Amino acid sequence: xxxxxxxxxxxxxxxxxxxxxxxxxxxxxxxxxxxxxxxxxxxxxxxxxxxxxxxxxxxxxxxxxxxxxxxxxxxxxxxxxxxxxxxxxxxxxxxxxxxxxxxxxxxxxxxxxxxx
Amino acid sequence: xxxxxxxxxxxxxxxxxxxxxxxxxxxxxxxxxxxxxxxxxxxxxxxxxxxxxxxxxxxxxxxxxxxxxxxxxxxxxxxxxxxxxxxxxxxxxxxxxxxxxxxxxxxxxxxxxxx
Numbered sequence: 001x002x003x004x005x006x007x008x009x010x011x012x013x014x015x016x017x018x019x020x021x022x023x024x025x026x027x028x029x030x031x032x033x034x035x036x037x038x039x040x041x042x043x044x045x046x047x048x049x050x051x052x053x054x055x056x057x058x059x060x061x062x063x064x065x066x067x068x069x070x071x072x073x074x075x076x077x078x079x080x081x082x083x084x085x086x087x088x089x090x091x092x093x094x095x096x097x098x099x100x101x102x103x104x105x106x107x108x109x110x111x112x113x114x115x116x
Numbered sequence: 117x118x119x120x121x122x123x124x125x126x127x128x129x130x131x132x133x134x135x136x137x138x139x140x141x142x143x144x145x146x147x148x149x150x151x152x153x154x155x156x157x158x159x160x161x162x163x164x165x166x167x168x169x170x171x172x173x174x175x176x177x178x179x180x181x182x183x184x185x186x187x188x189x190x191x192x193x194x195x196x197x198x199x200x201x202x203x204x205x206x207x208x209x210x211x212x213x214x215x216x217x218x219x220x221x222x223x224x225x226x227x228x229x230x231x
Contacts, residue, residue: 004159032217043206043221044160093159097217105219107152107159 003027004096006108013084013115021079021111023094029074030096034105035067038091050077074099084115118143118211120222128228131199137192137225139181139207146212149190150219151181154204163205166190177201202229 003026013019023033031052036044048058048069056069066088068080077096081088091112095105119142129135141147148167152160164175171183181192190207207222 006159034219041224043223044219046218046220049217091157095160105162107161109159110157112157 002098002104002106004094004106004108006092006094006111008111009109010112011114013113015085015115016083018080018082019084019113021081021092021094021113023077023079023096023108025075025096025106028096028106029099030077031074031099032097033071033077034095034097035069035077035079036093036095038093038110040091044093047079081113084113086115089113089115118147118209118220120207120209120220122207122222122225124225125223126226126228128230129197131229131231132196134195135193135197135201135227137205137207137227139190139192139222141188141190141207141209143188143209143211148210149181149183150208150210151175151179151190151192152206152208152221153177154206154224156203160206163192197227197229199229199231201227203227 005024007022033050035047038044047062048056050056050069050071052071058064071077091110093110095107098104121140150165151163154160163179164173166173166183174180179194204224206224208219
């Protein structure tokens, strides 16, 4: 149980285009989902907290107009990287918090974005 | 604000040897502590967590960790490692004053197990 999927697993896009990444909780409802970014050989940095039905809360230094987050249902959150640039290339990981659980986050397998 | 320090970026060890991965945290309030494992190009898998109660926590795959409040540490141990334990290990903390909502991760320790 408590499986989180991400799609796509890998994506390559041209500079200036937008890319959407989906995060789904497959067998549970998640009122809260989190989006992280991981640079090579570095730790995960929280980008934003996504709550179902409300606006996402972004961490300091994260551009909300560049990284659009939508959490339209209890099982789906999306991250759209708008007007992507090579410096946006990274590994993006989402996690979902089990409804009612105390900070029990389940992580997706990640999406590797390469911007050329 | 909380922070997590994993002093060892890489720990090489021989198969069947014991291992300890160190984690220290800094926080002025109550915390929850976690260890996650990440295999190449994958997401994170929870190994174990400390919320309250017994300071010795047992997790999956034979790992355990001990919470030491006075030393603000949460070191991860395994008495005998396998080749398959080769991975990146992250210590993480969440604070009471964020409702234990946010996870702050350490920089990770790469465990390299060789035959």
